[in-house]
Amino acid sequence: MRFGFMMYPGYEELDLIGPWELATMWKTYAGGPDCVTVAQTRDEIRCAKGLLTRAGATYAEVGPLDYLLIPGGFASFDELKNPVSVEFIREQAKGAKAVLSVCTGTFLLHAAGLLKGRKAATNWKTIARLRELGVEVVEERYVGDGPVWSSAGVAAGMDMLLAFIAHEAGPEAAWTTQYQAEYIPEAKAYGPLSAWENAPRYARDQLD
Amino acid sequence: MRFGFMMYPGYEELDLIGPWELATMWKTYAGGPDCVTVAQTRDEIRCAKGLLTRAGATYAEVGPLDYLLIPGGFASFDELKNPVSVEFIREQAKGAKAVLSVCTGTFLLHAAGLLKGRKAATNWKTIARLRELGVEVVEERYVGDGPVWSSAGVAAGMDMLLAFIAHEAGPEAAWTTQYQAEYIPEAKAYGPLSAWENAPRYARDQLD
Numbered sequence: 001m002r003f004g005f006m007m008y009p010g011y012e013e014l015d016l017i018g019p020w021e022l023a024t025m026w027k028t029y030a031g032g033p034d035c036v037t038v039a040q041t042r043d044e045i046r047c048a049k050g051l052l053t054r055a056g057a058t059y060a061e062v063g064p065l066d067y068l069l070i071p072g073g074f075a076s077f078d079e080l081k082n083p084v085s086v087e088f089i090r091e092q093a094k095g096a097k098a099v100l101s102v103c104t105g106t107f108l109l110h111a112a113g114l115l116k117g118r119k120a121a122t123n124w125k126t127i128a129r130l131r132e133l134g135v136e137v138v139e140e141r142y143v144g145d146g147p148v149w150s151s152a153g154v155a156a157g158m159d160m161l162l163a164f165i166a167h168e169a170g171p172e173a174a175w176t177t178q179y180q181a182e183y184i185p186e187a188k189a190y191g192p193l194s195a196w197e198n199a200p201r202y203a204r205d206q207l208d
Numbered sequence: 209m210r211f212g213f214m215m216y217p218g219y220e221e222l223d224l225i226g227p228w229e230l231a232t233m234w235k236t237y238a239g240g241p242d243c244v245t246v247a248q249t250r251d252e253i254r255c256a257k258g259l260l261t262r263a264g265a266t267y268a269e270v271g272p273l274d275y276l277l278i279p280g281g282f283a284s285f286d287e288l289k290n291p292v293s294v295e296f297i298r299e300q301a302k303g304a305k306a307v308l309s310v311c312t313g314t315f316l317l318h319a320a321g322l323l324k325g326r327k328a329a330t331n332w333k334t335i336a337r338l339r340e341l342g343v344e345v346v347e348e349r350y351v352g353d354g355p356v357w358s359s360a361g362v363a364a365g366m367d368m369l370l371a372f373i374a375h376e377a378g379p380e381a382a383w384t385t386q387y388q389a390e391y392i393p394e395a396k397a398y399g400p401l402s403a404w405e406n407a408p409r410y411a412r413d414q415l416d
Contacts, residue, residue: 014226018222051245103390155389181362
């Protein structure tokens with residue numbers, strides 16, 4: 001089993017690397033799939049906040065993946081105009097067990113035609129924009145609808161990954177991954193919900 | 209103000225990139241410091257789980273930093289034998305407002321002489337080993353003791369960074385960072401505490 005993590009210029013760092021850390025812990029300690037980063041080329045890729053990364057394989061050479069995760073970031077709105085990336089997602093989705101997006105990676109799922117008739121989550125700033133495209137957007141931290149999973153922004157991808165591991169491999173695998181990564185977050189909010197304009201429903205439910 | 213994030217071969221991905229994401233959100237949305245990755249050379253650095261990254265500056269060229277964060281990973285035990293890295297930490301610490309470590313990055317703080325008379329946190333697997341070196345190890349998710357902050361393993365670095373931002377810039381800055389990154393984690397444990405041998409006290413307190 002192989003889990004691909006798609007990179008493109010300007011992707012948001014934690015969108016990809018949060019889930020990557022959990023998936024590679026799943027591999028190391030609980031029998032999870034091999035993990036590989038994949039991009040259109042092997043050129044260095046500068047992330048949204050300036051981190052310098054490079055993919056381990058190109059779209060052309062990676063071969064069929066069982067799972068594929070697509071990060072977001074403002075640059076996702078440029079990347080959805082790249083037919084090579086959109087076609088890569090569409091083709092991989094045909095054979096994959098699941099395709100996952102984090103944050104505005106959902107807009108790439110939409111561009112690849114994967115959200116027809118499906119629920120999706122996205123970054124809170126882009127909920128209205130995704131609804132305008134006709135997508136049924138849920139204001140949850142993440143949602144799995146058949147083989148398509150999506151999460152809210154940035155850090156939400158880690159909560160999605162644990163739920164995804166539990167779904168694919170059982171709660172013991174998710175728990176082992178969770179404590180190996182010490183992902184036992186503080187349940188702490190540093191400010192009031194009233195200072196977060198347009199907070200999504202999951203946050204209002206959780207913080208109120 | 210400048211915040212350096214130290215890379216070395218085999219560093220654990222999320223140890224560095226979790227705090228990096230929060231610090232760069234602090235910069236973008238709440239007036240935080242400029243963030244820069246720094247390593248001994250500009251060669252590509254392979255992380256613990258295989259992610260390929262490269263630092264934006266070398267130790268020699270980065271200049272004085274206000275804050276410096278040091279990630280962990282099994283490779284930290286090799287890196288503490290690298291006198292160039294240890295000296296870099298020691299020299300930067302003289303002028304910095306704060307030095308922070310995540311996971312076994314604490315062992316690099318220790319090698320640089322920064323833990324004398326100070327409390328520190330580390331990865332749960334290495335608590336006994338750090339105590340054997342004479343360090344007062346607390347089983348907290350993170351601890352700040354004067355200018356030296358340290359956290360438990362991997363994902364704990366993100367909780368530390370938010371607390372650090374609140375300490376340096378006030379809770380409003382931490383809150384803005386938190387919701388911009390949608391770091392409002394689910395408070396969910398996928399398994400029982402009994403299945404986590406040697407769980408640290410913070411986890412026992414939080415999950416029991």
